[in-house]
Amino acid sequence: MRLVVVLAVLMGVSGIPDVTISPPTASADTSAHPNSIPETADESEQIKARTEEGAEEDVMATGELNPNHYPARRAAQVVQHYLNTRYGSPFRLIGVQTVHSGNAEDVADSGRKYQLELSVNDITNTTQTCSAELFFPKGKGQQPPEVKALCEELVKIDIKAQEEALYQKYKTNQTLMSAQYLPDSHGHIEPDMKPFWHLGILASSFIMLNESTENTLYNVAQVANITQLTTEEDHLEFDCHTLLHEMVSQEIIHWKMLFTWSPAEGVKVVQMKRLPHRHEREKSPKTN
């Protein structure tokens, strides 16, 4: 009852523009990495510039970590994304509250391992303490981190009724829902749209988890669009466009996702695709 041990191994290449990525699987198949070729010279420049910046941060903190400094906090954020992919709900988003302690070490030449003690809370303000272990692999291309987390009791509390109600309402509705800009520019969001904002964040958590490294810190800046699609299956299906904010580069990164949700299955991301950077979208008319 108290301890929940979870092991998650996530595969798949991510962070490369305009590549459609198949959903993470439970198997340890590392060979299915589509190659990516930057479409324009500008993009390769951008990737190069980012790599140069990344290289500067190679000398990372090792040993006991200061829980208030960024290495521990970035790792904690990764745990947050992981927990949301596993335990999040339209009625429950998990967030890091406090990092208590942390430790980092190099693992031969394969990557870096972190251990963290942290507290998380959710929108109902219940606090849980967790222990987590993360592994950031080194090497060519970007591989997602591996996360293990042990929390007090991250079971779904009391939201089953709300989830069922949401599911039924939108399973049987006459018109498919669609919403833009959640929240709006002024931070406002209609109460009955909140679950969809949260769904957008949950789906994005798979991406943010996949994309995370020791040199990133992701949050969802805004759900630009979430549109319900018809489906005969026992879940709701959505097309979603979200804006992610990456703190270290300060970039806003656009992603499009196809995902499903049901109270029984939770969120499953079927397809995800990174959209071109704003300037790349601005540029296209000029080339006509």
Add this chain to the structure above:
Amino acid sequence: MQHVQDFPAACSFIPMCDISLSICLQVDFWLDPVSTELPVDIRVPRFSLIPVKEHLTFHNIPFTVMIENVQELLDKEKAEMEANQMKERSTRSLNFGAYHDLNTIYSWMDTLVADYPNLITKQHIGVSYENRPMYVLKFSTGGYNRPAIWVDTGIHAREWVTQATGVWTANKIATDYGTDASLTSLLNTMDLYMLIVANPDGYVFSHTNDRMWRKTRSVNPGYACRGVDPNRNWDAGFGGPGASSYPCSDSYHGPSANSEIEVKNVVNLIQSHGNFKAFISVHSYSQLLMYPYGYVCSSANHQAELHSVGTAAAQKLTSLYGTAYQVGSICNIIYQASGGSIDWSYNSGIKYSFAFELRDTGRYGFILPADQIIPTASETWLALKHIMEYVRDHPY
């Protein structure tokens, strides 16, 4: 009942307390007749004045005129109310719990200055890339070139809670001067400079085109992308790690230090003034209170003192609503970042250099709900005040 249009002569025989009198002479009872012991107040229209007075005199009913001319009084009251409303529409009526566009903020600044002419002046410190004026509010009670404190908000366009906090704070200072002993003593010896919209072009763009815009709007020759990150453009480790050399990047440092006119305008002011003792730059989001350095991870000379002041300030902030802040150097707390403003100010000799990252920690991020503006500004004020008081009490 018939409404009598023709006047007094036809009604002169009607007894005083007859209700038909009020209809006839249109006398309005303000204090109704209750008994013969108690007075009666009436309002008498001009055309009935003579017959009413004659009637009262004839019947030996003593009376005094309380108000000679009610209409005059009403007119005066209306004018006063209108004037108050006009004033209300100015400083006080600005909804501090909402986000406002540049024009609204600029208009409001004028009304603030008009309301507090002995405390606040508006200084034009230059223009933006797109030729918009940049204004600083100077809070001063006199003296010449007094030691000064600098606060800027809105250097990054999308961080809307910061410009809103700047507005609230300017108003707070204006209204509290004279009643808050500490603030009053501070302003009696020091000046305060506030740049509320440090990046006007970016701010406008974040309203009209792209809510997530961060940078300035300068043109980058050869690139479709515009803008430079104004907080990578200062002359402190310029071009070093934590800033991008790619113009399309949101952390692009620009072609050279101070290439951005918005930055240059501030540098010019600070340098020509020569007597700034504190430099505070306000950003969002992450809930952090930081001090130099960002461009290197080694400790600043005054690290211990800055950490101590920062910690105490953050505790004051937290005391209001429990909002938790982390305190530390930029490089340790958030990331290594070169060309930042407080690194420049610190290296210029302004010892008390701090950077805030306001609410929240990522749930809403840049799009913080408007109903959190005032709580954010209120808690931040406690920290700002603490720093300013410390600066006042530790002259150097």
